[in-house]
Amino acid sequence: MNISIVKIGGNVIDDPEKLEEFLALFARLEGKKILVHGGGVMASKFGESLGIKPKMVDGRRITDAETLDVVTMVYAGLINKKIVAQLQEFRQNAMGFTGADGNLIRSSKRPIGKIDYGFVGDVKEVNTDLLDLLLAEDIVPVISAITHDKKGNLLNTNADTIASEIATSMAKKHMVKLYFCFNKAGVLIDEHNDDSVVPRINEEIYEELKKDNVIHSGMIPKLDNAFAALQKGVSNVWLGKAENLLLAAKGKKSGTNIERHKYDLY
């Protein structure tokens, strides 16, 4: 089957009005679909109101035990359930998940290297049989960025990575399109100008843009995830604003389409 996997980021999630607009669009996206969400900004705000300061290294959250509790409450509780309830109103049979639910995503705690990330999981296995079962029933899985190690531990996991891992796992049997919705119009030549979108990018262009420091910091793991997904069989990867999701799905000009090396096309 054809499956769309859509990842939304904090800029949409943190704004109830934007979120509702996005979910109305997402509801109109045709065919089988899966939604993946993070919620980092809201978790940070909420943690702070409990006196827990967010701890970040290189844009990654350090997850100690109390931060894990906050993340679990905010991602799997508040955000996930609000999205599910709203999609139900829009006649989508949404069902919320963490990786622990139905053993959907098994991960292993990241080994301590230079940095101890704490309760952070690296994805090991996606339960594609479960997703097949749910999608066949026209259920829309809504997946929050938490996994588990099957040893009783929940683990915080990057939402882009989860979207990418689900996409590549499902691509073994299905035709998968992956949409990363974020706060910019796509890959930009001038990061402050939404009109400077690069409409198509491949690995050669990516390397050049990194060398010239046009692409840097948070965009790098995002694009690495995108290219990894393409290399593992995902048909299309798109990057852009949530409000342009339907344009992208219809192949109209918007955002950045990510493509593989030319030599991979042979």
Place this chain on the structure above:
Amino acid sequence: MNISIVKIGGNVIDDPEKLEEFLALFARLEGKKILVHGGGVMASKFGESLGIKPKMVDGRRITDAETLDVVTMVYAGLINKKIVAQLQEFRQNAMGFTGADGNLIRSSKRPIGKIDYGFVGDVKEVNTDLLDLLLAEDIVPVISAITHDKKGNLLNTNADTIASEIATSMAKKHMVKLYFCFNKAGVLIDEHNDDSVVPRINEEIYEELKKDNVIHSGMIPKLDNAFAALQKGVSNVWLGKAENLLLAAKGKKSGTNIERHKYDLY
């Protein structure tokens, strides 16, 4: 099929050690099963640490918008996901739910009468097809005490009521046993003495014990739920301590077995 529906209360949920012991027992319960949980005490504590005072009338929580957020975070996030992850460790394919997920439990907001309960839902419909599908796959649904109105709203709902409503809905097609685990050894003649358990109770005895004020306050809605379930086709209802769940399941002496009127037996 035969289905066990088990409800656990705050006294187990609030104590990580007790919870783990209970979940190890629950994992050993044979056959198809569903777990229902509340978590009111933890939600109250947590709300207070955010400066939100619990508002109660007649033992029922008044749920304003900020309390609903807290309840959603604590029930559907923290508690539900910890239970699911722990059960996964015990080789149970647990999957967490609110009533919004997969439209599992649709409710309607309680009309404002003498008391305005706020965002509280009265159960209207249980999606038994979804439960049938999951149980057939050996999935163990873990259901937190939140429902939805299919109009985008989450609604706080009494966990005993949810257990009872699921039991009666599933009893239309299946043989259902309902277990209420709580902080006492069963229905007690002397509420401070766990040795004073009434081993069997029917509606006549219930009416007498209410008249004599032996059964009062929080026990009344609990037993009302139990009798309602029996009247609607549930095979057995049991009330007792979580640690005696397996004894009860094996028909050994423990807790209180709830039975219908004598005249219903003809």
